[in-house]
Amino acid sequence: MKRYKKIMTIAIVCIMTVVMVACAPTATTPKPDATSAPTKAPSAGDTPATPEVPGIEGFKPFGKRVHITVPVYDRSKEGYPAVDDNYWTRWIQSEFGDKYNIDVEYVAIPRNDVMVKYSMLIAADDTPTILMEYDYPKVAQWANDGAMRVIDLNEFAKVAPDYYGAMVENNQLGYTDINGETYFVLTERPYYNTTFTFATFVRMDWLRKVGYDHVPKSYAEYTDAIDKIMQAGLTDIPPLGKHLPSAAYVVNFGYRDFPVNEEEWIMHSSLGTASLPWEPTYKLLKRENAEYNKGYYSKEYDLETDDLQWKSDFINGKVYSYGGYMSANVDWLTSFYEKNPDAELAIASVYTGVEPGVMSAQIRADNPFGMIVGFSSLATDDELKAAWMLMEWMFQEENLFVLENGIEGVTYTMGPDGLPVVDGDYRGPEMLNHNMNIDMTCLIHASKKVGTIEQTIKALTPQGLPQDFTQALIDNYYELKEVADRGMAYSDPVFAVAIESESEYSATLLSLYKEYSAQLVKCAPEEFDALYKDLSQKYLDAGYQKIMDERLAAYKAGNTTKLPKN
CATH class of the missing domain: 3.40.190.10 (Periplasmic binding protein-like II)
Known part of the structure; x- marks a missing residue:
C-alpha cells in the first residue's frame, strides 16, 4: 500500500488539470443548486487538524463522537445474517470506529429496489453519509438533484492516500466530475473487461x-x-x-x-x-x-x-x-x-x-471502476472526513483480508499455495455474508482479488459441490479474454x-x-x-x-x- 504514497505529491499537483481535461463542463449546463461548497480542511477544535502525515499514520480520534451511515445491499438471502447488523459490522465498529471515536452505522439497501430506497432516504433528509452505486446514471442523478456534496480531491488524497493512489494507478480521475464539479471517488474492478465473476x-x-x-x-x-x-x-x-x-x-x-x-x-x-x-x-x-x-x-x-x-x-x-x-x-x-x-x-x-x-x-x-462513491450533501466536514478514514482503513491489506476471509480455522484455512480457502458451508456467528462480504468490501473493489487470475478464480470457485468448476471457470475467463482482446468488449x-x-x-x-x-x-x-x-x-x-x-x-x-x- 505504501507505494501509493510515493506518487501522491505529484498526483495532487496535477489532479485538477487531469480532471478538467477529461471532464470539461459546458457553458449551458447549470450546476446543481443544492450541493455544498467544496470540502475544506476540517477546522480546529473538536475535529483534529488534517494530519501532517497522510493516511492512517496521521489518524487521531475525533474529540466528539462522529456518526456516519454506510449503505450495504440487502439481497434477502435465506440463512444469511442481517446485512446491517452482524459479526462483521460490529467488527468494523470495534476495530475502527471505537478507535477513532466514530459510530459506523450500516443502512440496508434492497438490491432489487435501490433507487426507491435511496429516494426515500433522501426525501426524509436521512441520506447516508456515503452514497454508492455501480451505475453512473444513478449517481449522476443524485449529484444533479443535490443529494451529494462537492468534494476536494486534494483533501481526500491527504486523508486517504492509498485509496487515492489506486485511483491514479487505475486511470480513474477522469470519472470523478460531473457538470464541472468533483463529486466522486471510485473503487477498483479487477479484470473489468471480462465479467469473469x-x-x-x-x-x-x-x-x-x-x-x-x-x-x-x-x-x-x-x-x-x-x-x-x-x-x-x-x-x-x-x-x-x-x-x-x-x-x-x-x-x-x-x-x-x-x-x-x-x-x-x-x-x-x-x-x-x-x-x-x-x-x-x-x-x-x-x-x-x-x-x-x-x-x-x-x-x-x-x-x-x-x-x-x-x-x-x-x-x-x-x-x-x-x-x-x-x-x-x-x-x-x-x-x-x-x-x-x-x-x-x-x-x-x-x-x-x-x-x-x-x-x-x-x-x-x-466499467473500468467498481462502485462510484459520493457523499451526502447533508454530511458535515467531520462526517465526511470520518467516511474517508473508514475507506482508507478498509483499503489496508490486513483489514481487507480479514473482511473477505474471516478468521483462520473458523471461516477459512490456508491452502498449500499459501492462499486462503473460505469454508462456504460455515454457518456460525462469524460467517461471511453474501459472496465473502462483497457488499461491504465493494467500498474498496468490485470483486475479491487474490494473486494471479487463476488464483483469484480458484478463490471464487464454489466449494463443497460434486463437481469442481475451477478449471471450467478459468477456461471461461480466457474465452471472454479472447473476445476482449479482439476489441469486442466495451x-x-x-x-x-x-x-x-x-x-x-x-x-x-x-x-x-x-x-x-x-x-x-x-x-x-x-x-x-x-x-x-x-x-x-x-x-x-x-x-x-x-x-x-x-x-x-x-x-x-x-x-x-x-x-x-x-
Whole structure:
C-alpha cells in the first residue's frame, strides 16, 4: 500500500488539470443548486487538524463522537445474517470506529429496489453519509438533484492516500466530475473487461442425452439442442427461464454492428434507459419472439418480476440454465445438487448465441471502476472526513483480508499455495455474508482479488459441490479474454454532465419498456414488425427522443467518454 504514497505529491499537483481535461463542463449546463461548497480542511477544535502525515499514520480520534451511515445491499438471502447488523459490522465498529471515536452505522439497501430506497432516504433528509452505486446514471442523478456534496480531491488524497493512489494507478480521475464539479471517488474492478465473476451453468447431462459432448458454440447448435431437449421430454415445463425486465439494461451488445457507430452508442448504450428503438434491441426482441412462439419460455413469464421462479425451476431440475456471480458458497448450486445429485453441469460459452447477420460474440465490459462513491450533501466536514478514514482503513491489506476471509480455522484455512480457502458451508456467528462480504468490501473493489487470475478464480470457485468448476471457470475467463482482446468488449458511455431528460423520463420509460417488450415477445411472429414500429414511436414520444438528443449534444460538446480505439 505504501507505494501509493510515493506518487501522491505529484498526483495532487496535477489532479485538477487531469480532471478538467477529461471532464470539461459546458457553458449551458447549470450546476446543481443544492450541493455544498467544496470540502475544506476540517477546522480546529473538536475535529483534529488534517494530519501532517497522510493516511492512517496521521489518524487521531475525533474529540466528539462522529456518526456516519454506510449503505450495504440487502439481497434477502435465506440463512444469511442481517446485512446491517452482524459479526462483521460490529467488527468494523470495534476495530475502527471505537478507535477513532466514530459510530459506523450500516443502512440496508434492497438490491432489487435501490433507487426507491435511496429516494426515500433522501426525501426524509436521512441520506447516508456515503452514497454508492455501480451505475453512473444513478449517481449522476443524485449529484444533479443535490443529494451529494462537492468534494476536494486534494483533501481526500491527504486523508486517504492509498485509496487515492489506486485511483491514479487505475486511470480513474477522469470519472470523478460531473457538470464541472468533483463529486466522486471510485473503487477498483479487477479484470473489468471480462465479467469473469458471472457464469451461466447449463445441464450438460441433458446435452449428452440429446447427442452433444460439448456446450453449444453457436445459435444453430443451441436451438438444435433445446429443440431436442423438448422433444425428448427431459422437462415437463418450458426449458428456458425468463422474467419481465427488472432494470433498464438491455442485453443487446451481441446484436450490435461491429465496430459500433459511436454516435449510436452515445445515444442508446446505457444502464439508465432501455433502448427500445435501436436496431440491436429489435434483433434481440425478434429472436425472443421466435423462441417464445417455439415454446421455449413460459406463457406467463411476464407475470414474474424477478428471477426467483427461474432459480427455483433450475434448482428443481426443470430448466436448462441459470447464472449468477461466483463465490466460495453459491446457495443455488448447493441446492441444485441436493435436489439433483446425479446431474452434470457445465458453463455456457460466450459463443452460444452467435448467428451470422444477427449476433456476434460481443460482450458488455464492466466499467473500468467498481462502485462510484459520493457523499451526502447533508454530511458535515467531520462526517465526511470520518467516511474517508473508514475507506482508507478498509483499503489496508490486513483489514481487507480479514473482511473477505474471516478468521483462520473458523471461516477459512490456508491452502498449500499459501492462499486462503473460505469454508462456504460455515454457518456460525462469524460467517461471511453474501459472496465473502462483497457488499461491504465493494467500498474498496468490485470483486475479491487474490494473486494471479487463476488464483483469484480458484478463490471464487464454489466449494463443497460434486463437481469442481475451477478449471471450467478459468477456461471461461480466457474465452471472454479472447473476445476482449479482439476489441469486442466495451462498456457504456460516461457523461461529464447530467442528462436532465434521463432523470426526468427514465422511470416512465422503464415501465413502458416492460409493457412493450412483453407485447413484442408474445405477439404472433407476423405481427412483430408492425407492432415494433408502432411501439418504438410511442416510446420516442414518451421522452426517449429527448434523451437521445441530449446525449448526442453532450457528445458533440466533448462531455463524454469515447469508444476505445482498436
